[in-house]
Amino acid sequence: MAYASSGTFERDTDYIPDRITRDGRKPEHGPVDGDLWPVEPGRYRLVAAKACPWATRSLIVRQLLGLEDVISVGLCGPTHDERSWTFDLDPGGVDPVLGIERLQQAYLARFPDYPKGITVPAIVDVPSGQVVTNDFPWITHDLFFEWREHHRADAPDLWPSHLRDEMDDVMERVYTEVNNGVYRCGFAGSQEAYDAAYDRLWTALDWLEDRLSRSRYLMGDTLTEADVRLWTTLARFDAVYHGHFKCNRQKLTEMPNLWGYARDLYALPAFSDNTDFEQIKTHYYVVHKDINPTQIVPKGPDLTTWQEPHGRG
Missing domain, CATH: 1.20.1050.10 (Glutathione S-transferase Yfyf (Class Pi); Chain A, domain 2)
Known part of the structure; x- marks a missing residue:
């Protein structure tokens, strides 16, 4: 967190700007300041925590759209230290798909000198074990617009x-x-x-x-x-x-x-x-x-x- 000179709280919104899009195309809406990754069922893991409001958004949207069998989920426990969210809800404290104890490991796998906070939600590329994005507003946006071919038939129109x-x-x-x-x-x-x-x-x-x-x-x-x-x-x-x-x-x-x-x-x-x-x-x-x-x-x-x-x- 950061404060202005007046003591006002200011949120750091400098997230990893990558997007996951259909065929890795340039998206129709929003910024394209990072890399583009292709939609691919089974490739990505959404790491979230039910304690976190920003992460809970992505869990809700994933379920509303019926993407449970398309994008897997790893859940962190409710507390974390200065280093990272951890997988202490899983047996042995290890995520069963990514094989890591701390979400930080996925961030460092891609950015060895990652200088910022380790936040949820984060989407991780399972084959490489590397974080893709933690840009929470665009994660839910793209789950709707870019993964539409994989939505359940009666999924709600979340963006009329x-x-x-x-x-x-x-x-x-x-x-x-x-x-x-x-x-x-x-x-x-x-x-x-x-x-x-x-x-x-x-x-x-x-x-x-x-x-x-x-x-x-x-x-x-x-x-x-x-x-x-x-x-x-x-x-x-x-x-x-x-x-x-x-x-x-x-x-x-x-x-x-x-x-x-x-x-x-x-x-x-x-x-x-x-x-x-x-x-x-x-x-x-x-x-x-x-x-x-x-x-x-x-x-x-x-x-x-x-x-x-x-x-x-």
């Missing part, structure tokens, strides 16, 4: 063409003000920075509460990538962000439309299967020692309420 322009605007606001907004609160380096971050976050959450009073999903009656991107923050809100990150004006459960919407999404297997509240709590409260030096993980909140009827049909 007629909604694309508005959806881009919505996702940009969700990312800057909500997904990243909670982190600006939690890692603020001054009271002034925290106050400003808090106000920005709740302005956006009020906007979403109002928007969802008029439609089932963010873009109407259609589930889209925008919903996946918002979901990962909502799933962590009461368990982590409300207290740990001091985003405490209200709980998610106290915002009727956002709470009903979140339970509506949780009722879908792709969302609930890839959400582990205990791993989420363990990650934030143990890893963020600067915020929680005791590393005590809270027992609450009551998670059974996620199973209650959402009433948004």
Whole structure:
């Protein structure tokens, strides 16, 4: 993480820019600043962690699109040290496909002097054991656009063409003000920075509460990538962000439309299967020692309420 002179949290977004595209072609959308790799079923392994909101996006989209037999998944445990995420959920602490203990090994296999943080999600080329990309927004984008020939027949249209322009605007606001907004609160380096971050976050959450009073999903009656991107923050809100990150004006459960919407999404297997509240709590409260030096993980909140009827049909 980094801070501006004002104490404002600034996320490092300098990721490996490679893309996986159909036949290794130049993609129709987005940057092409790195290498292009060909779509090839069975070749790549998505390394993720259910504790991480950015990685959970890719797990949800992979399952929504039916790519489970096309792109394998390696799951890291909920905590990591300064070096790397680790495969401590696997027998012997070794990923059974890649044969490595730390995700760092895949990064260093390609970039021996890799200077930046080892992040999830990351897509790894199985034959070489080398990382391909960790650019999380483009990973899910390309799972939809570039792997379409391998989607299940009834896969949802996560990027409807007629909604694309508005959806881009919505996702940009969700990312800057909500997904990243909670982190600006939690890692603020001054009271002034925290106050400003808090106000920005709740302005956006009020906007979403109002928007969802008029439609089932963010873009109407259609589930889209925008919903996946918002979901990962909502799933962590009461368990982590409300207290740990001091985003405490209200709980998610106290915002009727956002709470009903979140339970509506949780009722879908792709969302609930890839959400582990205990791993989420363990990650934030143990890893963020600067915020929680005791590393005590809270027992609450009551998670059974996620199973209650959402009433948004």
